[in-house]
Amino acid sequence: MALSAHVPDLTSLELLVTVARVGSLGGAGREFGLTQQAVSARMRSAEALVGVRLLRRGVRGTALTDEGAMLVDWARGVLAAADELDAAITAVRGDRDGRLDVAASFTVAEFLLPGWLARLRTELGPETGVNLVVRNSEQVAALVLAGEADLGFVEGPTLPDGLDAVTVATDQLVVVVPPEHRWARRRDAVAAAELAGTALVTRERGSGTRLVLDRALDAAAPDTTRPTPSLELSATTAIRQAVLAGAGPAVLSTVAVQDDIETGRLVRVRIAGELDLRRELRGIWPEGPVPAGPARSLLRIARQRAGRNGTARMGSRAATA
Amino acid sequence: MALSAHVPDLTSLELLVTVARVGSLGGAGREFGLTQQAVSARMRSAEALVGVRLLRRGVRGTALTDEGAMLVDWARGVLAAADELDAAITAVRGDRDGRLDVAASFTVAEFLLPGWLARLRTELGPETGVNLVVRNSEQVAALVLAGEADLGFVEGPTLPDGLDAVTVATDQLVVVVPPEHRWARRRDAVAAAELAGTALVTRERGSGTRLVLDRALDAAAPDTTRPTPSLELSATTAIRQAVLAGAGPAVLSTVAVQDDIETGRLVRVRIAGELDLRRELRGIWPEGPVPAGPARSLLRIARQRAGRNGTARMGSRAATA
DNA sequence: GCAGCTCACAAGCCCTGGTTGTGGCTCGAC
DNA sequence: GTCGAGCCACAACCAGGGCTTGTGAGCTGC
Numbered sequence: 001m002a003l004s005a006h007v008p009d010l011t012s013l014e015l016l017v018t019v020a021r022v023g024s025l026g027g028a029g030r031e032f033g034l035t036q037q038a039v040s041a042r043m044r045s046a047e048a049l050v051g052v053r054l055l056r057r058g059v060r061g062t063a064l065t066d067e068g069a070m071l072v073d074w075a076r077g078v079l080a081a082a083d084e085l086d087a088a089i090t091a092v093r094g095d096r097d098g099r100l101d102v103a104a105s106f107t108v109a110e111f112l113l114p115g116w117l118a119r120l121r122t123e124l125g126p127e128t129g130v131n132l133v134v135r136n137s138e139q140v141a142a143l144v145l146a147g148e149a150d151l152g153f154v155e156g157p158t159l160p161d162g163l164d165a166v167t168v169a170t171d172q173l174v175v176v177v178p179p180e181h182r183w184a185r186r187r188d189a190v191a192a193a194e195l196a197g198t199a200l201v202t203r204e205r206g207s208g209t210r211l212v213l214d215r216a217l218d219a220a221a222p223d224t225t226r227p228t229p230s231l232e233l234s235a236t237t238a239i240r241q242a243v244l245a246g247a248g249p250a251v252l253s254t255v256a257v258q259d260d261i262e263t264g265r266l267v268r269v270r271i272a273g274e275l276d277l278r279r280e281l282r283g284i285w286p287e288g289p290v291p292a293g294p295a296r297s298l299l300r301i302a303r304q305r306a307g308r309n310g311t312a313r314m315g316s317r318a319a320t321a
Numbered sequence: 322m323a324l325s326a327h328v329p330d331l332t333s334l335e336l337l338v339t340v341a342r343v344g345s346l347g348g349a350g351r352e353f354g355l356t357q358q359a360v361s362a363r364m365r366s367a368e369a370l371v372g373v374r375l376l377r378r379g380v381r382g383t384a385l386t387d388e389g390a391m392l393v394d395w396a397r398g399v400l401a402a403a404d405e406l407d408a409a410i411t412a413v414r415g416d417r418d419g420r421l422d423v424a425a426s427f428t429v430a431e432f433l434l435p436g437w438l439a440r441l442r443t444e445l446g447p448e449t450g451v452n453l454v455v456r457n458s459e460q461v462a463a464l465v466l467a468g469e470a471d472l473g474f475v476e477g478p479t480l481p482d483g484l485d486a487v488t489v490a491t492d493q494l495v496v497v498v499p500p501e502h503r504w505a506r507r508r509d510a511v512a513a514a515e516l517a518g519t520a521l522v523t524r525e526r527g528s529g530t531r532l533v534l535d536r537a538l539d540a541a542a543p544d545t546t547r548p549t550p551s552l553e554l555s556a557t558t559a560i561r562q563a564v565l566a567g568a569g570p571a572v573l574s575t576v577a578v579q580d581d582i583e584t585g586r587l588v589r590v591r592i593a594g595e596l597d598l599r600r601e602l603r604g605i606w607p608e609g610p611v612p613a614g615p616a617r618s619l620l621r622i623a624r625q626r627a628g629r630n631g632t633a634r635m636g637s638r639a640a641t642a
Numbered sequence: 643g644c645a646g647c648t649c650a651c652a653a654g655c656c657c658t659g660g661t662t663g664t665g666g667c668t669c670g671a672c
Numbered sequence: 673g674t675c676g677a678g679c680c681a682c683a684a685c686c687a688g689g690g691c692t693t694g695t696g697a698g699c700t701g702c
Contacts, residue, residue, distance in 0.1 A: 003331060003335060007331065007406055007410065009330050009332075010324060010331060014324060024648070024649090035692065035693085036648085038690070038692075041690070044650095050410050050414070052410075057648085058649085060647085060700080061647090061649095062649080066556065067413050069431075070430055071406075071410070073431045074406045074409050075406060077402045078402040078405075081401070085328055085395045086327060088392070089325075092371075092388050092392070093372040093373060106391075110391060114398070134387055235385070237385075241342065346679080355660080357679085358661080358681080361681070362660085378679085379680085380667055380668045380678085380679055381679070383680080
C-alpha cells in the first residue's frame with residue numbers, strides 16, 4: 001500500500017469530478033456550498049500534488065485537459081469504492097431509523113454487501129435507512145427467525161425451519177498456507193485425510209465457513225480423527241493474518257484471499273479427491289411470500305450483481321502486507 | 322456520488338488498516354513516522370466520524386471490533402482503488418526517468434491500465450519508473466514505431482507495418498442514447514442503415530473506436546450516405562456527457578457506459594442485423610522479439626487481468642450525474 | 643457600455659492535525 | 673515485590689491548510 005504523496009484527498013477528487021461535470025469552478029463550488037475561490041485553490045493544489053496540469057481554465061469556464069480526463073476517470077473508481085464504504089458505514093451506524101433491517105454473515109458483509117447497499121442507495125435514494133448487523137450464519141438465521149431482521153444473508157448448506165431462501169451466489173473455499181509452509185512446496189496434492197488430520201486456523205462453530213468445512217471433511221475422510229483447531233477466530237481478516245504469521249493452514253473463501261494468492265503472500269494448496277468446498281450464499285426471510293419494498297430490491301440487486309461483480313471486484317483489491 | 326460526511330479521509334483509512342495489521346497504535350505510528358498520540362487522535366476522530374466503535378483498545382495493544390474488521394475490509398477496497406490512481410498518476414507524471422515508456426489509447430488508459438500499472442508496481446517495486454502517454458490508437462502506433470515508446474496498447478483492426486502485436490482483451494462497442502431520445506422507447510431494433518444515416522457523437526478520426534465504427538457501418542450499410550457527425554470529441558467522457566446532454570446517439574465502449582446503462586441514465590439501443598462492433602485491444606511493440614524486462618511483465622499482466630478484471634471492475638463504478 | 647459570467651490574487655481567521663510532556667495501567671523479568 | 677517496557681489517554685502548544693470576504697481583470701452578449 002503506502003500511497004505516495006501524489007494522491008489528492010477524497011474531497012478534492014470529488015470536487016475535481018464535479019468540476020469536470022459542471023464545467024466551471026464556481027459552478028462546482030455552488031453544488032458543494034463552497035466559494036469559487038475555495039474550489040480554485042483546491043484544484044490548484046491538487047494539480048501541484050499530481051504534478052500535471054488537469055484543467056484548462058478559460059474565460060468561458062474550465063474544462064479538463066487530456067491528462068485530467070484520464071485522472072477523472074480513475075478518480076471515479078476511487079469515489080465509487082468510497083461510496084460503497086459510505087453505504088456500508090451508513091448501514092452499520094444504523095442511526096436513521098432504518099426501515100430495512102438486514103443481517104449478514106461475515107463473508108457476505110465483507111465482500112459483497114457494500115456494493116449492494118451502494119446500489120440500493122442509488123436506486124432508492126439516500127433516505128432509505130438500512131440497518132446492518134453482522135453475525136455468523138447461525139446467528140443471522142436466528143435474527144431473521146426472531147423478526148429482528150427483515151432480510152438475512154447466510155452461507156452454508158443448512159437452514160432452520162421457518163425460513164425461505166434464495167441462492168444469490170456461489171462461493172468457493174480454498175486451502176491456503178504461507179509460502180514458507182511445507183505444503184507450499186509440494187507438487188502433489190494433499191490428501192483430504194491429511195487435511196482432516198491437520199490442525200487448522202478456522203472460524204468458530206456456527207459460522208457458515210466452518211460448517212461447510214466440517215461437513216466436507218467428514219464426507220471425504222470419515223475415519224480421520226479431527227484434531228482441535230490451532231486457532232478459532234471470528235473474523236476472516238484475523239484468520240488471514242494468523243496464517244500469514246505462520247499459525248498453520250486455513251480454509252478461506254476465494255474472494256478473501258485471491259489477492260494474497262496472486263501476489264504470492266499465500267499459496268493455495270491443492271487437495272486430492274473430491275472435497276466439495278463450494279457453498280451457496282443465500283438470502284433468507286421469514287417463511288412466506290418474498291418480502292416487499294426495499295428488502296425485495298436488495299434481494300434483486302444481490303442476485304443481479306453477485307454472479308457478475310462479486311468475485312471479480314475482489315481481484316482488484318490491492319496488497320496489504 | 323456526494324459522499325456523506327461519515328467517510329474518513331484516505332490517510333485515516335490507511336492508518337486504520339495499518340493499525341489493524343500491526344496491532345497497536347504506536348506501532349502503526351512508527352511505520353508512518355507519526356507519534357502514538359497523533360494516531361490515537363486520528364483514530365478517535367475517525368470513530369467519531371463513522372459513529373461506531375472500531376477499535377478495542379487494551380493495555381496489550383489495539384484490536385479491531387467486529388464492525389472495525391468490516392470497515393477495514395471495505396477501506397481496503399478504497400485504498401486499492403486509490404493505489405491504482407496513484408500508479409496512474411506516477412505514470413502520467415513521468416518524472417522519475419522511467420525505464421519503461423508506454424503509450425496507450427484512451428480506452429485502454431481509462432479503464433484498464435491503472436490496474437495493470439498498480440499490479441506492475443507491486444511486482445517490481447516502486448522504483449520501476451513508467452512513463453505513460455495517452456493518445457489515440459493511430460498516434461500510439463506511430464510512437465511505438467518511432468521508438469518513442471517501448472510498448473503500446475491500441476484498439477481497432479488495423480496496424481501499420483513494422484509492429485508486432487498480441488491481443489490482450491476484447492471490447493464491445495454499443496450504441497447509447499439518453500432515455501428521452503426516441504430510440505430509447507423503440508421496442509424493435511434500429512436498422513444498421515438507419516444508424517449509418519444518423520449524425521452521431523463520435524471520437525475523432527484516427528481513434529480506434531471511430532475506425533471500428535466506420536468499418537462496421539460501411540460493411541453493414543454500404544449504400545447509405547453517412548452524414549457528418551454531430552460532434553467529434555477526443556475523450557470518452559466528453560462524448561458520454563454530450564450524449565447525456567442530448568447531443569445525439571453515440572457509439573461507446575461497453576465498459577465506459579455500463580454503469581450509466583445500469584442506472585438508466587443511458588439506454589442501450591439494439592441494432593438489427595450483424596453489425597460487428599467488437600474490437601480487440603492489443604499490445605504492440607516494434608517488430609521483433611517480445612520485449613524483455615518490465616515491458617514483458619506489463620504485457621503478461623495485461624493478458625492475465627484484462628479478461629478477468631477489465632470489464633467487471635467497471636461495473637462497480639458509481640454514478641456521476 | 644454595462645450586466646453577467648468566468649477565473650485569480652490578497653488578507654485574515656479558524657480549526658485541524660501535528661508536536662512534546664506527562665500520567666495511568668498491565669505484563670513480564672528479576 | 674519492584675522495576676522497566678510496553679501500551680494507551682489527556683493536556684498544552686504551534687503551524688499551516690483551507691475557508692471566507694473583498695477585489696480586480698478578462699471575455700461575451702444584450
